[in-house]
Amino acid sequence: GDSVTQMEGPVTLSEEAFLTINCTYTATGYPSLFWYVQYPGEGLQLLLKATKADDKGSNKGFEATYRKETTSFHLEKGSVQVSDSAVYFCALSDRRGSTLTFGKGTMLLVSP
Amino acid sequence: NAGVTQTPKFRILKIGQSMTLQCTQDMNHNYMYWYRQDPGMGLKLIYYSVGAGITDKGEVPNGYNVSRSTTEDFPLRLELAAPSQTSVYFCASRQAGGSTDTQYFGPGTRLTVL
Numbered sequence: 001g002d003s004v005t006q007m008e009g010p011v012t013l014s015e016e017a018f019l020t021i022n023c024t025y026t027a028t029g030y031p032s033l034f035w036y037v038q039y040p041g042e043g044l045q046l047l048l049k050a051t052k053a054d055d056k057g058s059n060k061g062f063e064a065t066y067r068k069e070t071t072s073f074h075l076e077k078g079s080v081q082v083s084d085s086a087v088y089f090c091a092l093s094d095r096r097g098s099t100l101t102f103g104k105g106t107m108l109l110v111s112p
Numbered sequence: 113n114a115g116v117t118q119t120p121k122f123r124i125l126k127i128g129q130s131m132t133l134q135c136t137q138d139m140n141h142n143y144m145y146w147y148r149q150d151p152g153m154g155l156k157l158i159y160y161s162v163g164a165g166i167t168d169k170g171e172v173p174n175g176y177n178v179s180r181s182t183t184e185d186f187p188l189r190l191e192l193a194a195p196s197q198t199s200v201y202f203c204a205s206r207q208a209g210g211s212t213d214t215q216y217f218g219p220g221t222r223l224t225v226l
Contacts, residue, residue: 041219042219042220043204043217043219043220044155044202044217089154098143099160100157100215103154104153
């Protein structure tokens with residue numbers, strides 16, 4: 001079945017550091033790929049998405065590129081802020097688009 | 113728009129008790145979902161619905177029941193609460209249209225079974 005693997009956290013960075021959170025997937029066909037973010041005490045919010053190979057999703061300074069050849073969708077940001085501290089989830093949609101499969105999440109902690 | 117709302121925010125149950133977690137969305141979305149989130153385990157799909165009157169099991173449906181009598185509401189029922197059901201429960205919705213559509217999440221219900 002479909003699966004998503006994310007790097008384990010927590011990832012601890014200083015403000016203005018470069019961020020990479022790795023995400024790889026296993027799926028049949030060509031799923032859409034998503035990054036969701038969960039701030040403390042809240043539900044998940046869509047951060048960005050990509051729907052086909054080589055697409056780049058971007059939002060709020062975060063980027064991720066859909067790499068079919070490496071089955072990856074790594075999240076990057078050039079300069080993190082304290083307000084980026086949250087848990088980040090990589091996810092893929094099934095072939096019908098009905099459901100999402102989530103990774104386990106990666107906690108990011110940014111210190112001033 | 114309120115989006116996706118869930119009640120209650122917190123609940124403590126005793127083993128064997130039953131309860132219903134409420135979920136309502138005001139976006140006229142066809143699809144609705146129930147997930148549970150356990151520490152370090154991501155989100156697991158419990159049940160989902162593609163429209164009123166239609167429900168399907170997800171990855172971890174045992175111990176839960178759902179119904180979808182209206183487009184807006186998708187309650188989750190726990191009949192005989194067990195400690196293994198201690199978790200944070202999230203409801204989500206999305207508009208039908210394909211695999212690229214965004215799911216919108218509620219704020220969650222934190223349930224403890226003692």
